[in-house]
Amino acid sequence: MSSPSAATASDTPPISPSSQTTTTGKATGGKAMPLDAAGITQKIIEMKSTPQGLTADEAKQRLATDGPNVIQAHEESRWKKLLSYFWGPIPWMIEIAVVISFFRHDWPDFFVIAGLLIYNASVGFWQDNKAANALAALKKGLALKASVCRGGEWITVDAADLVPGDLVKVNAGEIIPADLLLTNGAYLSVDQAALTGESLPVSKKEGDSAYSGSIARQGSMSGIITATGNNTFFGRTARLVASAGSKSHAEQAVLRIGDFLILLAAALALILVGARLCHDLASGTGWHWSEAGAIAQFVLVLLVASVPVAMPAVMSVTMALGALALSRQKAIVSRLSAIEELAGVDVLCSDKTGTLTQNKLTLQAPIPFGSAQPDSLIIAAALATQNNSTDAIDQAILKALPSADALNGYKQTDFVPFDPVNKKTVGIVQGPDDQTIHYAKGAPQVIARLCGISEDATDEQDTAYFGKVAELASHGTRALGVATSKDAGKTWQLSGLLPMLDPPRPDAAQTIAKSKQLGLSVKMVTGDDVAIGAEISHQLGLGEHLIKATDIFAKGTDPDKIPLDVAHAVENADGFGRVFPEHKFEIVKALQELGHIVAMTGDGVNDAPALKQADCGVAVSGATDAARSAAALVLTAPGLSTIVNAIVEARAIFERITSYVYYRIAMTIDIMFLVVIAYLAFGFQPLTAIMIVVLALLDDIPIMTIAYDHVKASPLPVRWNMHRIISFSSVMGIAALAQSFGLLLIGIWWMHTPALMSFIPLNPLLLQTMIFLQLAAGGHLLLFVVRTKGTLFRPPYPSLPLLLAVTGTQIVAVLLCLFGILVPALPWQMVVIVWIYVLIWMVILDGIKLLTNAIYARREKKSSELTTHILHR
Template sequence: MSPSSPTQSNAPHGLATHEVVLLLETDQHRGLTDKQVAERLARFGHNILPPPRGVGMLRRILRQFHHPLIYVLLAAGAITAALAEYIDSSVIFGVVVVNALVGFIQESKAEAALEGLRSMARTRARVVRDGRERTVASENLVPGDLVLLEAGDKVPADLRLIRLTEFRVNESALTGESVPVAKDGAVLPTTVPVADRHNMAYSGTLVTSGSGAGIVVATGAETELGEIHRLVGAAETLDTPLTQQLARFSRILTVGILGLAAVTFAVGLLRGQDAAGTFTAAIALAVGAIPEGLPAAVTITLAIGVGRMARRRAVVRRLPAVETLGSTTVICSDKTGTLTENQMTVRTVWTPDGGVEVTGSGYRPEGTLLGDDGTPIDTTDPTGLGAALRWSLLAGAACNDASLSERDGHWDIVGDPTEGAMLVVGAKAGFTPDRVAELLPRQATIPFSSERQYMATLHRDAMTTPAPQAPSSADHVVLAKGAVERVLDLCAGQLSDGTVSPLDRAEVLRAADDLAGKGLRVLATAMRPVTARDEFGDDSLPGTMVLTGLQAMLDPPRAAAAAAVAACHTAGISVRMITGDHAATATAIAGKVGLLDAAGEPPVLGRRRAGRVLTGTDLAELPAEELPDAVERATVFARVSPELKLRLVEALQSRGHVVAMTGDGVNDAPALRQAAIGVAMGRSGTEVAKDAADMVLTDDDFATIEAAVEEGRGVFDNLTKFITWTLPTNIGEGLVILAAIVFGAALPILPTQILWINMTTAVALGLMLAFEPKEAGIMARPPRDPGQPLLTRALVMRILLVSSLLVGGSWWLFEWELAHGANLAEARTAALNLFVMVEAFYLFSCRSLTRSAWRIGLFSNRWITVGATAQAIGQLAITYLPAMNTVFGTAPIGGGVWLRILAISGVAALVVAIDKRLRR
């Protein structure tokens, strides 16, 4: 009989151990034989996920040319080459190639930066084959393999657990659940969701405590990890708002330019002009009207934004992604590891003597203990802590199997995060692990189990301060910690004011309920002085212990999360929490970071929404047509599966939102891919999440997203400024040529001169706007409406105004020079310089589309000055150098002409300033 993976026919969590063994034709003690392994490896393949589909170099190069304006430029270049206008053709093709190179280089740099974040270490697995324990590469595991696990191991495949000893697994990367899950081997209903399958260990999760063995039931693409990988591949990659708007704008512009060129050609023919000359003029009009610098400006402006983001600890994989956050209306954030530290931290220690608040977060053993009145407690002398607090901290630190380590300034724990939290709070009070081991050497242990729900340890008491009411012969102490009700069952008294008094069970439960209601995980601690001859075991503890206190902990919010959320709200961006964690914990964190107020409502964002916490069960029960409305009203989504995360993003998008999704776990990947922009965590994020994301945060800090929003808005502002600046020149050039054809007059500007104007000003002047600093108040604006056109009506009117000034001014100056004795080359040189001078004056106005150039400071962008100086040198060269006179058909002009050019440019600048002030 040929074995089949249980995932292909039956749910392994719904089968008894012996049924899984039979189905997979394996042995739960000896494992598989080498022959079986070889056969199954050939049949099922290696235990690896299919690699993400990469984009080949040729395709990456070709897609740099996928732009309507680029198509027109390529056609214009081909036509001018066919007409033997080789200079014009070379310039056009040069523009196209430079733009493609900038985009390709930037994408390559982003991919290289992302590759540097990936861990290159291979996972190893301990297996039993032919009855012998071996260590093999996890990629060589097959269904039926018997895998051994212990604390600190990464689960290498999907396993049906068969033998367990105090086994707990951190599944936050898969389910979003921040608290480690206790595992057992009991058979479960087949309908139980992944997060509640306690007899399974899934690929990619981490063993935090205990040891166990499991049979491989799925590998590679058949694992739960593989299923999410398929969801990622199925999710649609959406165009960003910028790419959508630029494509729409480019199509309209392309149609308009081609239509204008066709009209020009038709008019010339109707007037009886030479067909070849008229066709050349029409091509010149098209080339002149096309903003050749726009594709390069878009690419370079985005690349500059990417560079700024890299300095703010974010790697952008696709150029448009840096702008997308600027138009985001909703940020869907994962909780664990994104808004929180993903490190359990004791926040409160309650004792019968009162409550103590603890500062600091994460596993770094730095913080302060604050008394009821908010004053710091002196921890330099532990004897002054109070007996109950002292013994609660000692019980948490000594009755503990976790270990604390520091590497390169980063603190971490090996073991259960809740034990790590108790270890750290003890260290904050001076009870470091080394100090505890010296004061209370451990002699024996009753390990934690899911049935027992507590852990107890026996220690030799080397404390200089005797335990409260300890018999004179007592030289040992029993310490315990665990679930509140189970520890209370062990206790007959409580430690208060340094003495033992009768246990007030009701008071302790009220305190525990109050702490749990705040979303905290609560554990109780207890102690009992004993002698070396006293019995130590499960049967000897009930009714003998003394309660010392309660320790309440939670995965704390990141330090900057609340400020970042507040900044997003100020910017009109709604933040939603989507997590696999429990509703109470999610609600508590949501309140701390400002997603919910004291009444459970979200902050007001222009109008009040009904703040609601919805669970995955709530969402699953909703009819499909009601889901978008429910999602629109809710703020926190708890116990959500990967499939539901994807549906939530789709529901928000159906309401017209531009959605950004943040996350680090495997379970976040499909939604990261579906969102307009996916933001993955670089440090703690899984490789699946990083591959699905558009942006990777190298510091895992939600606050960096606020910086991305600000940077994105600045990028879009600068692009809009460039378009508003460049279009009047292109329109003006086109209209000047059209007017010359209509009136049968000589062209005021030659095609080569048009190319000179467009390319030199785009590089020396226009691209300097990409370096423009972000304007004040940029984060106080509401998000940009995704349906709003790239250019508003006011900007279109300004573009037409400046175009009219250019056409009128250049035509008047051209005719004036001819009428006063200038030859054709001199008149054209005057018109050429007028175009450039008006552009330079107008550039300073475009540094802000609403505010005066004087108010933002003429020299606050030094690159504008550098560019203007370079352009001035170029204009002197094309005007006075004989070689350039020959190539471009120009001629030297006198000082009087320059004065007229300056006067017309000054008038144009004044008219624009008046228009801006009136509209403001």
């Protein structure tokens, strides 16, 4: 049996232009008319190609001449990117402080502040490149592939390696890799809405053009590449403007936090300047420009220290490392924001076949109807199949043939492939007696309609047919209907049913149980009958409340205006049967209407809208190019466990980011309020400008390693709760302020106690150094406190990279204080006292954290109980 519509890898595909004789030129509306046979041949000659495509050497030469088949977007040079880190509100503040220090000849401050400026730019540039390179490396695994004929043999290459003159083959579900002139094949339906705005797929035939970026919906054809890369229709018309893309919820939240800290710092700085002016005017000392410069410099440095300069870098490196961790678990992230979305997913809509089941169908005993025999039923189904198909159903049928030569004498002259709407395949076959017969196989309901059988019919055979389908479904067995037509498809005769069993994956039940523990609602989505889905769902512990998608989504339902009762029906269902592609999109929209964060799996072309609409679209293993392009997460291994592992990893990443946010807000509150209150209460400046700058450096250097920290992932979906974040951080910030202000009071009391002064002399300069050391040490100990919800004395303990980075930073801080580098030298006894003080406060802060979390937990429990009570009234 041969199948002309899909050549095997060893075939030599002759380019056989159609014998139709349409004229070349332009049609009305500017659309190109299809070329006739002579036109196709002439075009092949113009492209310097052959019926066997190009040789490997010719392709290599053209690739060197024409460049890769990619859209060459204009990218900023590395130098321009680096310079951009010196432009903006935050760099401007640091740069003004540098200029003021220069004109005041304050060289220590000048060099240290300039060093901070260079450090922040270097770290930002390095981390940005690191994240971009990591994502680019991951995306290489998503490179589109293409089937190309080189030297007469079909091979699979990256689409980027295609060149003009190559002969390629395009099948349903694939993205057309370059501009083509279609030269061979019966039929190709192409969705080119992204290029032309046409709402319906366009039928293509030999002599037509197909454009790069459009999607093959049905059929299979081959063609000669006429243009690649920027020379394609898409490349010439697309606006190649580099864009950073939309920000994720996490990035938006962190930016809002940054704005909050800057506004808070600015308000306190104004209070500080106002108090200083009032003091000088009241004392009658007058106003001097040198003093104005000193105040301006100090305020700018104070603002710089309060700005979360490390936030973008922490976000980038944490997300990038998370993406790398997910890739090791066979999940490739196509955009970094998907990680944060995954952490909040609370509803997972999963395909059945291949994800919850093994997708290893085995044919059971055939059930013939009429005069058909079991063996003839299998042969009929095989004749409605392409012999080189890799589809699981087709493979099961071909393996079940009664003998290796069962199809000898049959020649398949045409083939209509399966599509998600018609749900059947049709083979047009010339038999041993030269009679042409049509064979069809497909979903039982589709074959029944083909044969004129109705579910409401009372005919004995009709009743038996649907009764047998229901019986098989009740045991989780899938049925495939088979029909035959001897009059060119005008009338069809039912041949029978082929039962097929696709057992659940061995790990599926355990994975679903784990999903429920993680607070996920898993809903099965299947094109099979509800009864089949319900049986598999029962075996996996998902629940048996499956509903037909057509029962809740009326024809013509507007996805943007889904009724509330429909949305609640979707929410309450355990799964959906007889799902068509448009239903997946409507299911996602309905769940999102009720505030759920939805992950949807898919593998086909028609799944792309749903994958794009979902908060986290997941292309499962073996998905089409169109599905992979639309998805945020692409799985390279089968099964649901990979998704669940990815969700756990995403929640861990979320915890790392939030622990940094808690720490950063708390430390800003501590430093800013300490400086302002100390000056207003005692007229004392607890930190010099250079101390604040060095503190900013010491804080930022080790914080990058938080991306490697050990965390306990939340057992439930997580979302950004700004009220909780600000309030908890404020509580910890005020507690940290009490620690710092307490040391200031102890220092002032020490200086006024002769007995203590005779033991270790202390002056205001040394007190500044003590506070500097307390903030450096206490800040990182505060990070250890807020990084977990439980006590810091129990797992998870800090990771080795974070622990080593903090330890190294503290050693540097102690050496600066002992040897008087950039700060007044502090006696070693005072260093020991400060460290004992901060360690005691670490325990106190841990207790405050536990108490605060307990109060929050109690409030959340009461709120949840109240909500439940209201819903059940």
